[in-house]
Amino acid sequence: KNQVEQSPQSLIILEGKNCTLQCNYTVSPFSNLRWYKQDTGRGPVSLTIMTFSENTKSNGRYTATLDADTKQSSLHITASQLSDSASYICVVSRGSTLGRLYFGRGTQLTVWP
């Protein structure tokens, strides 16, 4: 069964601290993996997209890693800011089914001052 599991479900950190969010997937065959940020009341916005051959990609203070062998990805946020408070959603694309993306339930991150 094609699934995407994220952990933790929610996380609270203090401003300035680092954190890491996890994503495990069973989607096969794998095409690419994306991380989205969704602010409250807004639509998801893409942070990174990684293909099979990429094992790390950065976007400012966000760094995503991918281990295609273990089917795991992580999103590391450095020096967190209040504006990082949002839901972070892991999305995996299945290569053989056009248009089919598999979404995780998201990790709700809250950054406190």
Place this chain on the structure above:
Amino acid sequence: DAGVIQSPRHEVTEMGQEVTLRCKPISGHDYLFWYRQTMMRGLELLIYFNNNVPIDDSGMPEDRFSAKMPNASFSTLKIQPSEPRDSAVYFCASSWGTPDTGELFFGEGSRLTVL
């Protein structure tokens, strides 16, 4: 570009009423998607179009749901009759190229409440 535009942003209606949600994709994008987001199930694909043609509607929950894309710049998602369990945020998204390769851009969503 203004991005994906959805309307209305909020809709409150009574059970049994017809609801129509609207979407204007980013100009030049050839794929359009309708998603539904709930706390319980997260984001779920309802239907998607390629060049205005519906490709996969297997996610449409019931015959009460229908979607159209009469041209490249406009799509609608209709629920008739609406039920309380339809309450959710409905997102429209568009991309150039398939989701395997193209970046997906989401609208701000339409929050539907059915009383």
